[in-house]
Protein backbone atom coordinates (compact mmCIF):
# COMPACT_ATOMS: atom_id res chain seq x y z
CA UNK A 1 0.00 0.00 0.00
CA UNK A 2 2.72 2.49 0.97
CA UNK A 3 4.70 2.14 -2.24
CA UNK A 4 1.54 2.56 -4.32
CA UNK A 5 0.46 5.59 -2.26
CA UNK A 6 3.89 7.20 -2.57
CA UNK A 7 3.80 6.83 -6.37
CA UNK A 8 0.53 8.79 -6.74
CA UNK A 9 -0.10 12.50 -7.14
CA UNK A 10 -1.16 14.11 -3.83
CA UNK A 11 -4.62 15.59 -3.28
CA UNK A 12 -6.38 13.72 -6.07
CA UNK A 13 -8.87 11.33 -4.43
CA UNK A 14 -12.40 12.43 -3.53
CA UNK A 15 -12.97 9.33 -1.43
CA UNK A 16 -10.70 6.67 0.00
CA UNK A 17 -12.31 3.63 1.60
CA UNK A 18 -10.02 1.48 3.71
CA UNK A 19 -11.09 -1.93 4.99
CA UNK A 20 -7.81 -3.20 6.43
CA UNK A 21 -7.14 -6.30 8.52
CA UNK A 22 -9.06 -5.97 11.81
CA UNK A 23 -6.53 -7.50 14.23
CA UNK A 24 -8.67 -10.62 14.56
CA UNK A 25 -5.61 -12.72 15.41
CA UNK A 26 -6.56 -15.27 12.73
CA UNK A 27 -5.68 -16.19 9.24
CA UNK A 28 -8.78 -15.15 7.26
CA UNK A 29 -9.60 -17.89 4.81
CA UNK A 30 -12.24 -17.74 2.09
CA UNK A 31 -14.02 -20.54 0.30
CA UNK A 32 -12.23 -19.81 -2.96
CA UNK A 33 -8.90 -21.48 -3.53
CA UNK A 34 -5.90 -19.36 -2.55
CA UNK A 35 -8.02 -16.57 -1.13
CA UNK A 36 -6.71 -15.88 2.36
CA UNK A 37 -4.92 -13.15 4.25
CA UNK A 38 -3.03 -13.14 7.48
CA UNK A 39 -4.53 -11.08 10.30
CA UNK A 40 -2.18 -12.29 13.03
CA UNK A 41 0.03 -9.60 14.52
CA UNK A 42 3.01 -10.44 16.69
CA UNK A 43 2.84 -7.75 19.35
CA UNK A 44 -0.90 -7.27 18.77
CA UNK A 45 -1.86 -3.59 19.19
CA UNK A 46 1.78 -2.56 19.58
CA UNK A 47 2.54 -3.62 16.03
CA UNK A 48 -0.91 -3.09 14.47
CA UNK A 49 -1.51 0.52 15.49
CA UNK A 50 1.79 1.96 14.18
CA UNK A 51 1.23 0.00 10.94
CA UNK A 52 -2.22 1.55 10.56
CA UNK A 53 -1.12 5.04 11.52
CA UNK A 54 1.65 5.19 8.91
CA UNK A 55 -0.83 4.18 6.22
CA UNK A 56 -3.50 6.63 7.33
CA UNK A 57 -1.01 9.51 7.11
CA UNK A 58 -0.04 8.39 3.59
CA UNK A 59 -3.67 8.18 2.49
CA UNK A 60 -4.53 11.55 4.04
CA UNK A 61 -1.99 13.16 1.71
CA UNK A 62 -3.80 11.68 -1.30
CA UNK A 63 -7.19 13.22 -0.49
CA UNK A 64 -8.27 16.32 -2.36
CA UNK A 65 -9.07 19.45 -0.37
CA UNK A 66 -12.62 18.35 0.47
CA UNK A 67 -11.94 14.61 0.14
CA UNK A 68 -13.19 11.99 2.57
CA UNK A 69 -11.69 8.92 4.15
CA UNK A 70 -13.86 6.08 5.44
CA UNK A 71 -12.02 3.63 7.67
CA UNK A 72 -13.86 0.35 8.24
CA UNK A 73 -13.02 -1.48 11.50
CA UNK A 74 -14.80 -3.21 14.37
CA UNK A 75 -14.87 -3.23 18.18
CA UNK A 76 -11.27 -4.41 18.39
CA UNK A 77 -9.59 -1.23 17.20
CA UNK A 78 -12.12 1.41 16.12
CA UNK A 79 -11.69 3.38 19.37
CA UNK A 80 -7.91 3.56 18.89
CA UNK A 81 -8.33 4.49 15.23
CA UNK A 82 -10.71 7.31 16.04
CA UNK A 83 -8.14 8.97 18.30
CA UNK A 84 -5.56 8.49 15.55
CA UNK A 85 -7.81 10.04 12.91
CA UNK A 86 -8.56 13.01 15.19
CA UNK A 87 -4.81 13.58 15.31
CA UNK A 88 -4.37 13.26 11.52
CA UNK A 89 -7.44 15.20 10.32
CA UNK A 90 -7.95 17.42 13.38
CA UNK A 91 -11.05 16.94 15.50
CA UNK A 92 -13.07 19.07 13.09
CA UNK A 93 -12.36 16.51 10.38
CA UNK A 94 -14.64 14.01 12.08
CA UNK A 95 -17.92 13.66 10.18
CA UNK A 96 -19.66 10.49 11.33
CA UNK A 97 -19.26 7.18 13.04
CA UNK A 98 -21.43 4.93 10.89
CA UNK A 99 -22.61 1.71 12.44
CA UNK A 100 -23.08 -1.10 9.94
CA UNK A 101 -25.44 -3.49 11.67
CA UNK A 102 -25.99 -6.96 10.27
CA UNK A 103 -27.53 -10.22 11.38
CA UNK A 104 -26.70 -13.85 10.73
CA UNK A 105 -24.00 -16.14 12.07
CA UNK A 106 -23.76 -17.52 15.60
CA UNK A 107 -24.99 -15.98 18.83
CA UNK A 108 -22.97 -15.64 22.03
CA UNK A 109 -24.31 -17.01 25.30
CA UNK A 110 -21.67 -15.13 27.35
CA UNK A 111 -22.25 -11.56 26.16
CA UNK A 112 -24.25 -9.60 23.59
CA UNK A 113 -23.30 -10.84 20.14
CA UNK A 114 -21.11 -8.44 18.18
CA UNK A 115 -23.15 -7.70 15.08
CA UNK A 116 -21.83 -4.39 13.87
CA UNK A 117 -18.79 -2.84 12.27
CA UNK A 118 -17.75 0.80 12.65
CA UNK A 119 -17.06 3.06 9.68
CA UNK A 120 -15.22 6.24 10.64
CA UNK A 121 -15.83 9.05 8.16
CA UNK A 122 -13.34 11.92 8.24
CA UNK A 123 -12.94 14.77 5.79
CA UNK A 124 -10.16 17.22 5.04
CA UNK A 125 -12.70 20.05 5.00
CA UNK A 126 -15.91 20.69 6.85
CA UNK A 127 -17.77 20.81 3.55
CA UNK A 128 -17.12 17.48 1.89
CA UNK A 129 -19.28 16.19 -0.93
CA UNK A 130 -22.39 14.83 0.76
CA UNK A 131 -25.23 13.69 -1.51
CA UNK A 132 -27.70 12.67 1.16
CA UNK A 133 -30.56 12.83 -1.36
CA UNK A 134 -28.87 10.17 -3.50
CA UNK A 135 -29.31 7.55 -0.80
CA UNK A 136 -32.76 8.24 0.64
CA UNK A 137 -34.69 5.14 1.68
CA UNK A 138 -38.44 4.47 1.79
CA UNK A 139 -40.28 5.48 4.96
CA UNK A 140 -41.20 2.63 7.29
CA UNK A 141 -44.59 1.16 6.37
CA UNK A 142 -45.72 1.92 9.96
CA UNK A 143 -44.77 5.61 9.72
CA UNK A 144 -47.79 7.86 10.30
CA UNK A 145 -45.73 10.78 8.94
CA UNK A 146 -45.22 8.91 5.67
CA UNK A 147 -48.97 8.40 5.33
CA UNK A 148 -50.33 11.84 6.13
CA UNK A 149 -47.52 14.19 7.17
CA UNK A 150 -47.46 16.10 10.44
CA UNK A 151 -48.83 19.45 11.63
CA UNK A 152 -46.49 21.50 13.85
CA UNK A 153 -47.73 23.59 16.79
CA UNK A 154 -47.36 26.63 14.53
CA UNK A 155 -49.99 25.09 12.23
CA UNK A 156 -47.47 24.49 9.47
CA UNK A 157 -47.91 21.16 7.76
CA UNK A 158 -44.93 19.00 6.82
CA UNK A 159 -45.46 16.37 4.16
CA UNK A 160 -43.28 13.33 3.48
CA UNK A 161 -40.73 13.60 0.70
CA UNK A 162 -41.70 11.41 -2.26
CA UNK A 163 -38.01 10.44 -2.58
CA UNK A 164 -38.10 8.79 0.87
CA UNK A 165 -36.34 9.69 4.11
CA UNK A 166 -32.65 10.61 4.62
CA UNK A 167 -30.77 7.81 6.35
CA UNK A 168 -29.08 8.17 9.73
CA UNK A 169 -25.78 6.77 10.95
CA UNK A 170 -26.98 3.23 11.71
CA UNK A 171 -27.16 1.15 8.56
CA UNK A 172 -28.93 -2.19 8.52
CA UNK A 173 -27.46 -4.04 5.57
CA UNK A 174 -27.35 -7.85 5.48
CA UNK A 175 -23.98 -9.57 5.11
CA UNK A 176 -23.70 -11.42 1.81
CA UNK A 177 -25.76 -14.59 1.99
CA UNK A 178 -23.59 -17.72 1.52
CA UNK A 179 -25.85 -18.77 -1.36
CA UNK A 180 -25.84 -15.34 -3.03
CA UNK A 181 -24.30 -14.99 -6.48
CA UNK A 182 -22.59 -11.86 -5.15
CA UNK A 183 -20.42 -13.98 -2.83
CA UNK A 184 -17.23 -14.87 -4.63
CA UNK A 185 -15.41 -16.68 -1.81
CA UNK A 186 -12.96 -13.97 -0.75
CA UNK A 187 -12.72 -13.72 3.06
CA UNK A 188 -14.48 -10.70 4.62
CA UNK A 189 -15.95 -9.60 1.28
CA UNK A 190 -18.21 -6.58 1.89
CA UNK A 191 -21.65 -6.16 0.32
CA UNK A 192 -21.97 -3.99 -2.77
CA UNK A 193 -24.98 -2.31 -1.13
CA UNK A 194 -22.67 -0.88 1.55
CA UNK A 195 -20.12 0.48 -0.94
CA UNK A 196 -22.80 1.75 -3.32
CA UNK A 197 -24.24 3.80 -0.47
CA UNK A 198 -20.90 5.24 0.65
CA UNK A 199 -19.72 6.11 -2.84
CA UNK A 200 -23.08 7.61 -3.87
CA UNK A 201 -23.18 9.80 -0.77
CA UNK A 202 -19.54 10.90 -0.53
CA UNK A 203 -18.56 11.45 -4.15
CA UNK A 204 -19.94 12.58 -7.50
CA UNK A 205 -19.77 10.97 -10.94
CA UNK A 206 -16.29 11.38 -12.44
CA UNK A 207 -14.57 11.59 -9.02
CA UNK A 208 -11.60 9.37 -8.21
CA UNK A 209 -12.21 6.69 -5.54
CA UNK A 210 -9.42 4.65 -3.93
CA UNK A 211 -9.31 1.39 -2.02
CA UNK A 212 -5.83 0.37 -0.88
CA UNK A 213 -6.91 -2.96 0.67
CA UNK A 214 -9.35 -3.82 -2.09
CA UNK A 215 -9.67 -7.57 -1.39
CA UNK A 216 -12.26 -9.00 -3.77
CA UNK A 217 -12.71 -5.63 -5.48
CA UNK A 218 -16.07 -4.56 -4.04
CA UNK A 219 -15.15 -0.86 -4.00
CA UNK A 220 -13.82 -0.70 -7.53
CA UNK A 221 -16.81 -2.60 -8.95
CA UNK A 222 -19.21 -0.25 -7.14
CA UNK A 223 -17.22 2.83 -8.17
CA UNK A 224 -17.13 1.80 -11.81
CA UNK A 225 -20.83 1.03 -11.96
CA UNK A 226 -21.60 4.42 -10.37
CA UNK A 227 -19.59 6.29 -13.01
CA UNK A 228 -16.57 7.09 -10.81
CA UNK A 229 -12.90 6.66 -11.65
CA UNK A 230 -11.15 4.23 -9.35
CA UNK A 231 -7.89 2.77 -8.12
CA UNK A 232 -7.62 -0.49 -6.19
CA UNK A 233 -4.59 -2.26 -4.77
CA UNK A 234 -3.93 -5.13 -2.39
CA UNK A 235 -0.97 -7.04 -1.01
CA UNK A 236 -2.39 -10.35 -2.17
CA UNK A 237 -2.14 -11.72 -5.72
CA UNK A 238 -5.35 -13.68 -5.13
CA UNK A 239 -7.17 -10.46 -4.25
CA UNK A 240 -5.99 -8.79 -7.44
CA UNK A 241 -7.09 -11.83 -9.45
CA UNK A 242 -10.55 -11.77 -7.80
CA UNK A 243 -10.84 -8.07 -8.55
CA UNK A 244 -9.77 -8.60 -12.14
CA UNK A 245 -12.37 -11.34 -12.62
CA UNK A 246 -15.12 -9.28 -10.98
CA UNK A 247 -14.34 -6.24 -13.14
CA UNK A 248 -14.67 -8.49 -16.16
CA UNK A 249 -17.88 -10.25 -15.04
CA UNK A 250 -19.68 -7.33 -13.37
CA UNK A 251 -18.42 -4.31 -15.32
CA UNK A 252 -17.38 -5.77 -18.67
CA UNK A 253 -13.78 -4.53 -18.21
CA UNK A 254 -11.13 -6.85 -19.55
CA UNK A 255 -7.73 -6.58 -17.84
CA UNK A 256 -5.04 -9.03 -18.90
CA UNK A 257 -3.54 -10.87 -15.88
CA UNK A 258 0.04 -10.13 -14.88
Ligand SMILES: C[S@@+](CC[C@H](N)C(=O)[O-])C[C@H]1O[C@@H](n2cnc3c(N)ncnc32)[C@H](O)[C@@H]1O
Pocket residue numbers: 001002019020021036037186187188189190191212213214215216217218219233234235236239
Ligand atom coordinates in the same frame (compact mmCIF):
# COMPACT_ATOMS: atom_id res chain seq x y z
C1 LIG B 1 -10.85 -6.90 5.12
S1 LIG B 1 -10.03 -7.40 3.64
C2 LIG B 1 -10.76 -6.33 2.42
C3 LIG B 1 -12.06 -6.90 1.88
C4 LIG B 1 -12.66 -6.04 0.79
N1 LIG B 1 -13.18 -4.80 1.32
C5 LIG B 1 -13.75 -6.78 0.04
O1 LIG B 1 -14.92 -6.32 0.00
O2 LIG B 1 -13.46 -7.84 -0.51
C6 LIG B 1 -8.44 -6.72 3.92
C7 LIG B 1 -7.49 -6.80 2.76
O3 LIG B 1 -6.29 -6.09 3.10
C8 LIG B 1 -5.23 -6.69 2.40
N2 LIG B 1 -3.96 -6.23 2.98
C9 LIG B 1 -3.39 -6.59 4.13
N3 LIG B 1 -2.24 -5.91 4.32
C10 LIG B 1 -2.10 -5.08 3.27
C11 LIG B 1 -1.12 -4.11 2.88
N4 LIG B 1 -0.04 -3.86 3.63
N5 LIG B 1 -1.30 -3.45 1.72
C12 LIG B 1 -2.39 -3.71 0.94
N6 LIG B 1 -3.33 -4.62 1.25
C13 LIG B 1 -3.20 -5.28 2.41
C14 LIG B 1 -5.52 -8.18 2.51
O4 LIG B 1 -4.83 -8.91 1.50
C15 LIG B 1 -7.04 -8.19 2.35
O5 LIG B 1 -7.40 -8.42 1.02
